[in-house]
Amino acid sequence: MKDGELDSIDERILFELQREGRATITELAETVPVSGNTVRNRILAMEEADIIRGYTIEVDYVGAGFPFHYQFTCTVPIADRRRLVEEAFEVDGVLDVRELMTGQQNVVIEVVGATQDDITEIAQTLDDLxxxxxxxxxxxSAETRPLTLWANDDDPDESEREDPSS
Known part of the structure; x- marks a missing residue:
């Protein structure tokens, strides 16, 4: 990362980390392909610049005992929107809160619960706020994927790469 700008190496590292957040420095170096030190330094620079804000896992909430997965669309006064978004995160069961730049229906909240009553309680708590x-x-269902703009289609797939021992 030079002068606060991402280059193609940074973008590729971000793409690979989004694809597999548990990838090792060595695996990333082979995939990008650059040295392990370059990968490590680039990741540290992006963490310090707050481009990489953390590393998360994908949870199967149904398998974890939370079969009810809802999206609430809410309207809040614009003057209170930031405060209410922050307060919504304090409610048990809230996974994600998105602030939209609209006058009405300007907050979207994703929640999970073990029972339908849990969902009702979450909705009531949000309303009380x-x-x-x-x-x-x-x-x-909900799916996410890495930003494909950062994928380098010019690199051959692993199956097409030459065997370094040959």
Missing amino acids: GLDVVDETLIK
């Missing part, structure tokens, strides 16, 4: 829940949607 001042978030007007205008829509509740049962989420069937």
Whole structure:
């Protein structure tokens, strides 16, 4: 990362970390391909610049005992939006809060619960905080993927790479 700008190596490291957050420095160095020291230094620079904000895991909430997965769409006064977004994170069961740049339906909250009563309680707690829940949607599934703009399609797949021992 030079002058606060990401280059193609930084972008590729970010793509690979989004694909596999547990990848080792050695694995990343082979995939990008650059030296392990370069990968380590680039990751540290991106962490210090707050581009990499943390490392997370993907949880199967159904398997973990939380089969009810909902999205609440809320309307909150614009003047209170930041405060209410922060307070929403304090509610048990809240996974994700998104602040939207609209006048109405300007906060979207993703929640999980073990029972339907848990979901009702979460909705009531959010309402008590001042978030007007205008829509509740049962989420069937949710998928995420790495930003493909950072993938380097010019690199051969592992299956196409030459065997270094040959």
